[in-house]
Amino acid sequence: MTAIEKIDKILSTRQLLYTLLVIAIILPLIYPVGLPIGISSRTKAVYDYIQDDSKVPPGSHVLIEIYYEVAARAELEPQVIALMKQLFEKNCKLVFLSTITYGPLAFQFLQASAPDVFEGKTYGEDYVFLGYIAGQESAVASLAKSITGTVATDNYGNSTSSLPLIVEANDASAYALVIVASSGTDTFGWYVRQWYTPYHTPLLFGALSVIAPSIEPYVNAGQAVGMLTGQRSAAEYELLVGRKGLGIASMDAQSFAHGLILVFIIVGNIVFAYTKLSKRGEKK
Amino acid sequence: MDIIYSKAGVVPFALLVFLMLAGYYFMRKAKGGKPIPVRKIAAFDAIEEGVARSVEMGRPVHFTLGYGPLSTSMAPQYLAGLGVLNHVARLCGKYGANLVSTLGVPELIAAEEEVIRDAYYSAGKPELYNVTYNVRYLTDQQFAYASAVQATIQRENAGTNIMVGPFWAESLIFVEAGAASGAFQVAGTARETQIPFFVLAADYSFIGEEIFAAGAMASGDNVTLASIRGQDIGKLLSWVLIVVGLVLLPLGIKLATYLVM
Amino acid sequence: MGAVVRRNIPQIIVTIIILLMVIFYFFYISSEVRTAFNTWDKALTDWVVVITAMAAIVGGVDILRYHVNQSRKKEPKQVFFSGIVMIMEVIMVAFAVIALSSGISIPTQQNFQWLYTYIYAPSDAAMYSILIFYIASASYRAFRVRNPPALLLLVVAILVMLGNTSLGELLWSGLLPIRDWIMTVPNTAAFRPITMGLGFGIIILGLRLLLGKETTWMGRRE
Numbered sequence: 001m002t003a004i005e006k007i008d009k010i011l012s013t014r015q016l017l018y019t020l021l022v023i024a025i026i027l028p029l030i031y032p033v034g035l036p037i038g039i040s041s042r043t044k045a046v047y048d049y050i051q052d053d054s055k056v057p058p059g060s061h062v063l064i065e066i067y068y069e070v071a072a073r074a075e076l077e078p079q080v081i082a083l084m085k086q087l088f089e090k091n092c093k094l095v096f097l098s099t100i101t102y103g104p105l106a107f108q109f110l111q112a113s114a115p116d117v118f119e120g121k122t123y124g125e126d127y128v129f130l131g132y133i134a135g136q137e138s139a140v141a142s143l144a145k146s147i148t149g150t151v152a153t154d155n156y157g158n159s160t161s162s163l164p165l166i167v168e169a170n171d172a173s174a175y176a177l178v179i180v181a182s183s184g185t186d187t188f189g190w191y192v193r194q195w196y197t198p199y200h201t202p203l204l205f206g207a208l209s210v211i212a213p214s215i216e217p218y219v220n221a222g223q224a225v226g227m228l229t230g231q232r233s234a235a236e237y238e239l240l241v242g243r244k245g246l247g248i249a250s251m252d253a254q255s256f257a258h259g260l261i262l263v264f265i266i267v268g269n270i271v272f273a274y275t276k277l278s279k280r281g282e283k284k
Numbered sequence: 285m286d287i288i289y290s291k292a293g294v295v296p297f298a299l300l301v302f303l304m305l306a307g308y309y310f311m312r313k314a315k316g317g318k319p320i321p322v323r324k325i326a327a328f329d330a331i332e333e334g335v336a337r338s339v340e341m342g343r344p345v346h347f348t349l350g351y352g353p354l355s356t357s358m359a360p361q362y363l364a365g366l367g368v369l370n371h372v373a374r375l376c377g378k379y380g381a382n383l384v385s386t387l388g389v390p391e392l393i394a395a396e397e398e399v400i401r402d403a404y405y406s407a408g409k410p411e412l413y414n415v416t417y418n419v420r421y422l423t424d425q426q427f428a429y430a431s432a433v434q435a436t437i438q439r440e441n442a443g444t445n446i447m448v449g450p451f452w453a454e455s456l457i458f459v460e461a462g463a464a465s466g467a468f469q470v471a472g473t474a475r476e477t478q479i480p481f482f483v484l485a486a487d488y489s490f491i492g493e494e495i496f497a498a499g500a501m502a503s504g505d506n507v508t509l510a511s512i513r514g515q516d517i518g519k520l521l522s523w524v525l526i527v528v529g530l531v532l533l534p535l536g537i538k539l540a541t542y543l544v545m
Numbered sequence: 546m547g548a549v550v551r552r553n554i555p556q557i558i559v560t561i562i563i564l565l566m567v568i569f570y571f572f573y574i575s576s577e578v579r580t581a582f583n584t585w586d587k588a589l590t591d592w593v594v595v596i597t598a599m600a601a602i603v604g605g606v607d608i609l610r611y612h613v614n615q616s617r618k619k620e621p622k623q624v625f626f627s628g629i630v631m632i633m634e635v636i637m638v639a640f641a642v643i644a645l646s647s648g649i650s651i652p653t654q655q656n657f658q659w660l661y662t663y664i665y666a667p668s669d670a671a672m673y674s675i676l677i678f679y680i681a682s683a684s685y686r687a688f689r690v691r692n693p694p695a696l697l698l699l700v701v702a703i704l705v706m707l708g709n710t711s712l713g714e715l716l717w718s719g720l721l722p723i724r725d726w727i728m729t730v731p732n733t734a735a736f737r738p739i740t741m742g743l744g745f746g747i748i749i750l751g752l753r754l755l756l757g758k759e760t761t762w763m764g765r766r767e
Contacts, residue, residue, distance in 0.1 A: 021678060035715065041722070042725060071453075074670075209709075212728060251711050258709065258712065259710065261684055268688070268689065293571075296571070303748050304751075304752045307749045307752045360747045360751075363759060366761040390603055423608075428668075453673060456679045476739050479739065503759075515746055
């Protein structure tokens with residue numbers, strides 16, 4: 001066995017790759033390196049949109065759909081927290097809801113992860129969580145027409161008609177922005193069809209990086225004002241709003257893991273090319 | 285009685301009717317005896333290769349349909365998967381291969397049992413049909429389903445791993461589990477975000493609409509197969525609209541606004 | 546009679562529902578008809594929920610049947626595993642029955658929330674996280690430059706991966722705009738036809754269902 005073949009055999013071992021990956025991910029989390037994080041134009045565009053008082057006036061109402069389960073928390077929760085911080089700083093009123101059964105749990109985790117963001121905010125006046133609303137797209141359509149007509153009580157059993165925030169903003173026309181943070185793909189289409197198309201409510205998407213290509217057409221068509229995708233966008237947004245969170249904390253680990261995978265791919269290709277050339281040489 | 289077009293639009297309705305009529309036209313032509321040639325889908329032909337390979341190695345064929353509720357926009361993909369399962373089961377009956385079919389859709393348990401039973405009985409191999417072995421409902425929770433299928437592929441030492449249906453993040457888990465077992469893999473999904481993972485890691489894949497075409501090819505019926513031409517007419521129409529749209533755009537006319545009227 | 550019940554009646558039901566759904570999606574006939582349709586639509590949706598619940602019960606019975614069979618094989622590991630699954634299933638069903646009969650809402654119970662938060666949720670997250678390892682091993686195998694398109698794929702993958710990470714920032718600040726362009730322009734252009742093709746495939750599948758040419762969902766042929 002030649003040296004190159006030995007290298008290929010070693011590199012092909014899954015266990016080696018997985019072990020190195022674990023080290024590449026865990027070490028930067030324990031000993032952060034602080035690699036620079038640039039801000040992409042797309043993330044900046046979302047930030048500028050919300051900062052623009054003519055688009056999202058101070059004190060305006062914003063609806064946030066929490067449509068992710070625990071597995072997708074790492075990518076979506078930092079995005080939502082950073083957006084919440086920016087919106088609360090503008091004294092915006094936030095209405096949270098979920099059309100997925102795991103939503104209430106995700107909201108619980110959200111509150112536990114960002115107590116500083118919720119500090120000083122009063123439930124019922126500054127933010128409300130409507131809980132899980134069954135019905136998927138029909139529920140979304142019904143909410144656009146009337147929130148109190150769709151949901152009698154919030155997640156904690158309070159009558160929605162008794163919550164000042166819901167009384168002020170009971171239908172789609174009252175909202176300056178709808179943020180859809182979803183680990184699925186269908187959710188975005190629901191809001192495009194039921195909130196944007198009939199009422200032209202501006203939509204902002206927060207998605208997993210793998211889903212980004214399938215919702216890009218909505219953004220390109222102007223049906224959504226922008227989108228944040230994955231942990232990278234979350235890290236960029238945390239930098240913009242000035243709150244270091246899980247997004248920034250994960251970037252070093254993400255960078256090293258990607259780097260390791262790239263090294264393996266490149267070395268694997270070098271070995272592959274060498275083997276191919278030597279075989280061609282032997283044939284001649 | 286007033287008939288007023290809803291906000292869904294006249295043009296979308298006309299396009300829908302046109303496509304359906306196009307499909308129907310080709311189905312009628314095929315019924316009249318005219319053969320409608322359909323391009324070969326490599327992944328479809330590879331299924332037979334995989335089943336034969338499994339028999340040679342003395343290992344079972346594993347098929348999975350996906351998980352989740354049937355009453356969603358993914359329902360067509362479940363139906364397409366069921367069509368491919370029919371084909372796989374018939375091949376397993378023909379070659380005498382053992383088939384392990386896992387699913388996470390409780391509503392389709394009975395349908396799967398009947399499809400597989402029918403296939404083995406038609407092939408004259410009723411002794412190979414064992415409902416507990418052949419059809420395994422796992423769970424309709426995503427990662428519980430993912431870990432159960434992964435374990436099934438590895439525990440059963442599947443020789444061929446066929447996955448057709450809607451898949452989410454678990455798609456890569458399945459192909460890697462199959463690769464680790466040394467299984468021959470054919471995969472297909474219409475969920476665009478997962479197609480790249482199947483193309484990357486499986487030996488053969490159905491890309492997008494090919495799973496619907498595969499369902500038609502699996503039926504073995506010329507008339508059903510001819511309906512695929514309707515899909516091609518749709519694609520031809522979209523090319524025409526794109527070109528017309530591009531031509532009209534510099535003239536200040538946005539074709540898209542007329543298409544939603 | 547068996548064939549009529551098993552094949553013709555379901556087909557007639559499916560055909561009628563497809564036609565009604567299409568008609569009422571595109572046409573507004575009158576407010577009375579619309580209201581009647583909405584009532585039937587809601588009723589059907591409610592029945593779907595009931596059927597899904599009943600199907601879940603069938604699924605539970607199927608799992609129990611499978612594990613009872615497996616435990617009969619007397620392989621030590623299998624008996625242990627099947628035993629645990631069966632005990633867990635029986636306990637969950639027992640608790641569900643107790644809760645339903647005494648009007649307790651299970652999701653609000655602290656013990657359930659503990660189980661969900663500290664057992665189910667970490668397991669779920671762990672399975673999702675396992676993808677990084679599989680992506681790494683799949684990438685190592687798949688990104689081999691066998692032909693020119695594979696080389697193009699490799700170059701684009703490197704650009705996007707570096708653009709996504711801070712390592713790219715260190716190398717060159719221009720990687721981020723390149724990544725943005727790749728994701729916005731060629732990537733979207735590649736996804737759009739797939740999405741359109743899907744739509745056409747679904748329409749033709751609907752046609753086959755309408756005409757009774759798609760019958761695998763009905764089960765056996767005889």
